[in-house]
Amino acid sequence: MDYLYYAKKYLINTYKHLPVVFTNAKGCKLYDVSNKEYLDFTSGIGVMALGHGNEKWIKAVEDQLEKLVHTSNIVLNIPVLKLAKKLTEISNMSKVFFCNSGTEANEGSIKLARKYSFEKYGKGRNTIITLDRSFHGRTMASLEATGEEELHKYFYPFPEGFKHIDITVEALEKAVDSTVCAIMIEAVQGEGGVNPLSKEFVSKVFEIAEKNDILVICDEVQCGLGRTGKLYGFNNYNVQPDIISVAKTLGGGLPMGAVLCNEKLKDTFKYGDHGSTFGGNPVCAAGAIEVLNEITDESFLAKVAEKGKFIKEFFKNNSSKNIKEVRGIGLMVGVEIKGKASEIQKKVFEKGLLVLTAGRDNVVRILPPLIITQEELEKGLNIIYEAIKSM
Ligand SMILES: Cc1ncc(COP(=O)(O)O)c(C=O)c1O
Structure with a gap:
């Protein structure tokens, strides 16, 4: 079934959908109709703090x-x-x-x-x-x-x-x-x-x-x-x-x-x-x-803060002339870039990573589930960094 055609034909056109239809998810991973796995750095725009399928x-x-x-x-x-x-x-x-x-x-x-x-x-x-x-x-x-x-x-x-x-x-x-x-x-x-x-x-x-x-x-x-x-x-x-x-x-x-x-x-x-x-x-x-x-668990919150610090550190150690500024608190981080954030969004999507944009299409927004693991975080950040570097 051509679901993307359905989207074009029947949904009022208020969103710029990425060309993917998801069927299920667990933790920070989403699976599309052909069971391709995507890493979720969006948490459904800040909703799925506990990840999918808690x-x-x-x-x-x-x-x-x-x-x-x-x-x-x-x-x-x-x-x-x-x-x-x-x-x-x-x-x-x-x-x-x-x-x-x-x-x-x-x-x-x-x-x-x-x-x-x-x-x-x-x-x-x-x-x-x-x-x-x-x-x-x-x-x-x-x-x-x-x-x-x-x-x-x-x-x-x-x-x-x-x-x-x-x-x-x-x-x-x-x-x-x-x-x-x-x-x-x-x-x-x-x-x-x-x-x-x-x-x-x-x-x-x-x-x-x-x-x-x-x-x-x-x-x-x-x-x-x-x-x-x-x-x-x-x-x-x-x-x-x-x-x-x-x-x-x-x-x-x-x-x-x-x-x-x-x-x-x-x-x-x-x-x-x-x-x-x-x-x-x-x-x-x-x-x-x-x-x-x-x-509300203090150790849960402390881990969120730590992961946020890790993201900042990551971009300190992986700089690029294409990055203007990295800002935010905890697991709400914006990477302001010199080009279009939507281009980065498309590029990382092809590598199986979902990110958000913000501002006037100049900020790549990282808003993952709060339960994201260190391994997932590193994997996604590397994909983002490579995409920005090669802009
Ligand atoms: C700060 C803030 N306020 C309000 C809203 C609107 O929320 P909703 O889309 O649930 O109406 C959003 C949505 O992104 C938001 O980020």
Whole structure:
């Protein structure tokens, strides 16, 4: 069967698919229809932190599938309650709202911040400051929050009340006025090119926010939940936001997102203010508990940090005039190159390796499952290096 033809004929053309159809996977390896093996340096864009086919996760999901798949949010289920307790406790937050994706988690975060400000300060204090090169999702408010004009161009009008700024302390200070209710950041920008924010900038965000009762929203959809070798990306900066949005890793491969808030915001949303049919689905929640069990283990996180250091070392020892910079934290690494990252993506694909691109097609993004072995890491890095060197 010509599946690639099906893709061309029937799928709306929003993705540039690599010419491969996968049928199964285990750990960091994926297998296509002809059983060719590929090494996964993408983790399904930061989702499969535990790798493919994690046995504890599968068992939890299968058990739950047989017991109860879906009810609705007019009633409660056990996995979502256990997950709510665990996720809020490990995050040092007070309460959580569950949804299905990263963009939806950000929509919820934006609404929550605006309601807090409206109730306390009245109309007009609703601006959210977001950063150049940020990525917050594809629904209208999250897309408007995204600091990448190229993604906006066909879709006006957007919801009002967003201010995109350059990532400088001066731009931040200039942007803050009496209409601002929140500042939204990714501690390590993912799609924008794997850009860790500077310590100086992040501490200024929190300082200004505290002084002005402005809320800080950390979009941890990509850099959160173990990816950087700490539970959250912002943990690398010694700060604690008012709102955290998470998704990707949380569901372990099933769609799940969450908005976490602190004590100040825990009663802001009231009955009817927000909702989601599938939010807190028991099957997704049962799997998510297993994900959290694994990624909160200190030795697991320490290994992620070590592997991240190894990648940096690797590129120190294997330099090339085609590499501009290697940056990132933990297993979220960007290799900025002089040519097109999509060309490298194609080249390494031919050698059986999947990588991501980021930025403006100038960054090869390495985002492997967090359980990747040293051997797999070395194998993939060598393939990437050879491809970049021979550009
Ligand atoms: C930081 C960040 N926020 C939000 C999103 C959107 O998440 P989703 O695709 O699950 O809606 C992404 C997706 O890549 C992301 O990286």
